[in-house]
Amino acid sequence: MxxxxxxxxxxxxxxxxxxxxxxxxxxxxxxxxxxxxxxxxxxxxxxxxxxxxxxxxxxxxxxxxxxxxxxxxxxxxxxxxxxxxxxxxxxxxxxxRPSFGHYFLNTFIVAIGSTAVTVVTAVLAAFAFARLEFKGKNLLFTLLLATMMIPGEMMVITNYQTTIQIGWTNTFAALILVHGVSVFYIFYLRQTFQQIPNELYLAAKVDGVNDIGYLFKVMIPIAMPTITTIIILTLMGSWNSFVWPNLVANGNWKYNANYSMKLVSNGLMSLFGQQASGAADGGDTIKIAGSMVVTAPLFVFFIIFHKYIMRGVSRSGIKG
Amino acid sequence: MSVETAEAVKMPEFDATKARLISKRRRLSLPQWANAWIVLIPAMIFLVLFMFYPILNTFLMAFIQDFDFGKGAGSFALGNFFISLSNARKVHQTFGFENFRLVLTDDVFPRTILNTLTLVVIEVPLTIIVALLIATFLNSIKALKGLFQTIFFLPYVTNSIALGLVFTMLFSTGEGGIVNMFLMKVFGMKEPINWLKTFGTSGIEPATRGHQLVVIVTSAVWNGIAFKILVFLSGLATIDKQYYDAAKIDGSSNFTIWRRITLPLLSPQILYITITSFIGAFKMYTGVMSVYSSIAGSMNASYYFGGEKGEDWMPIVGWIYRILGTQTNTSKGVAAAGSLILLGIILFITLVQFAVSKKRVHY
Structure with a gap:
């Protein structure tokens, strides 16, 4: 002072x-x-x-x-x-009734599957938009931008029908593939890729490295922090997803009538239902314990990765 | 790349074999536009199937009368229309505004618009103002800043369904419900309030819509504030400290500094948050549903929003999902029309915000 x-x-x-x-x-x-x-x-x-x-x-x-x-x-x-x-x-x-261990297993499968698909599609597409020149690039990119304005419900209505029609109801494919691409992550990665100096690309060209080689040997290693953020946010999103699984995978697995397809959030909802209507004892405390079981793993995850999560979130704004 | 660079350094003299290999590789490599489309293929497959096509299809579906996806070309709305034109199969469909008429004359839909508007108008400004205050305060302190920041971020990583239940319990009916206890012990309230339950409440008054609103808004503020604080904080961190020093030398009060320096320089972030919050709030569904999810009784908890019919605070998206869940053949077209109306509202609000903000945002 x-x-x-x-x-x-x-x-x-x-x-x-x-x-x-x-x-x-x-x-x-x-x-x-x-x-x-x-x-x-x-x-x-x-x-x-x-x-x-x-x-x-x-x-x-x-x-x-x-x-x-x-x-x-x-x-x-x-x-x-x-x-x-x-x-x-x-x-x-x-x-x-399925135990929460079962819901955890389903959620892990979906989380890992959809993270893998989302990251691969985002990295490849962002590479094309950030580094390569092709006809219609700007048009396509504007089109992608425009889809971010449109409420997801519009897509859900048709995707729901498509899922029923190709027989994907109560399969992992419906949970993993339908949301296999994220326009926002393509954006986010493209920005990181664009910050990589042009000289590196030219140097790689001189060394005889082709475009794909450049992506894997230079761009991905440099952009790894951003990719890690995307992986973490996608994992979190799968853990918290509720609406889509509730529509298309709320029953038993298509290929095994004894295997519940529910993810943690949907499992929690059905636990609320059972405890409210049918279960003999311990309604409220069991519901709360169920909520705790769903919340705690994410907390541990947050404590470990809070740096990546907070950095990614301050640029995005997606909540699962 | 580093390996090849090292090789190049090691071999200063001309190596014919290597030169031939390189030129061969050059000849084999595709032009850039071809590479671009190859790497775009995976994303494009998903984009076309699950994003571009659905947007177009839902749009068309809303304008097709009695859209029946069980017949004809299935989910492909325009396909059905062509089949009906070619008379190959008996699918009777015409374009028109029938679905919109059904939506607007629905018993519930107009009320869901009113519900959503009420929730948006209360929740969004409240959350933004509180977030702005917290961010400003956090930015002004040094001790414990990290701890507070982490605590305020926690809601972001929680599961909405789980936290909905916890809020239901905090606002539970008895004297030992945390909120009731607080109001009775601290503010001397006489009788405990029934916040959420509207049926099966023997001996106590069923919850009013106002009481339910308090619970919904509290949980919405709690849920939505983390992201806003984070964005405001990152905005505040970019403001040049010189402005503050200059203002202090001029003897400006803290409030003047906040109003004349912080707010204008933070206006891009405020605009961004306002727009995304309004869009997000108009699409609210899980947040409201989860508050009611454990008291839906025998009704489907996914579409229960208080009241005897589960419609007390039903938001637009809740209505759309309920229609979609009814699984009748024509319900899809009606849901599509409803979602188009939602899109219209969102676009309108966003444009208004951009127009209003033009003069007030300083980049």
């Missing part, structure tokens, strides 16, 4: 300035803390409630009885139920 001293007429003004600064600082931190608590509240609630016995949680919500949250009422039972492959309905019948 010493460098400010010269701006002030006398000592009183300086002291008034400093007091004002301290008060403002305190208010800023107060505001930020209150909002941070608002942001954290759902998570804290979710973690605590997922470990509470069903009856105790019921008591707590109806009577605001905090003694119910004591350690004697903590249990892993909610998680055991979420990962169990059966549940008991209100009439005492034991009914089968």
């Amino acid at each position: 010493a460098e400010h001293a010269m701006y002030f007429a006398d000592k009183g003004a300086l002291i008034r300035y400093r007091t004002k600064t301290i008060i403002l600082r305190t208010l800023v931190y107060l505001f930020l803390t209150v909002f941070a608590l608002f942001m954290l509240l759902p998570f804290v609630f979710m973690i605590v409630a997922s470990f509470i016995k069903a009856e105790a949680f019921q008591e707590f919500t109806t009577r605001a009885d905090f003694s119910q949250l004591g350690f004697t009422n903590w249990t892993f039972d909610n998680y055991a139920q979420v990962f169990a492959d059966h549940y008991t309905d209100s009439l005492g019948h034991v009914l089968p």
